[in-house]
Amino acid sequence: MGCREVLPKRKMIRIVRTADGVQIDRTGKLAGRGAYLHDRRECWERGLKGALGHALKTTLTTEDQARLEEFMNTLPADAATENAGLVSSQM
Numbered sequence: 001m002g003c004r005e006v007l008p009k010r011k012m013i014r015i016v017r018t019a020d021g022v023q024i025d026r027t028g029k030l031a032g033r034g035a036y037l038h039d040r041r042e043c044w045e046r047g048l049k050g051a052l053g054h055a056l057k058t059t060l061t062t063e064d065q066a067r068l069e070e071f072m073n074t075l076p077a078d079a080a081t082e083n084a085g086l087v088s089s090q091m
């Protein structure tokens with residue numbers, strides 16, 4: 001997955017590949033291959049560029065992209081977070 005930085009699970013959003021396309025799993029109960037992205041816009045921008053489709057082993061359709069972008073736009077753009085979704089350099 002693109003987001004290897006560890007944050008509490010409640011800070012991460014599950015995305016699942018289902019028969020109806022790639023869906024945001026708000027309940028955490030959708031069956032299917034899933035991936036997690038942080039609830040930060042930067043992570044989603046990066047994920048939508050390819051990491052997410054790679055993690056889900058699928059190619060995002062135009063509809064998937066639109067759905068995910070719509071959700072992404074509701075997320076905070078957290079400029080105060082220095083790493084902006086990049087892999088944490090701690091250790």
Ligand SMILES: [Zn+2]
Binds near residue numbers: 005038
């Ligand atoms: Zn991230």
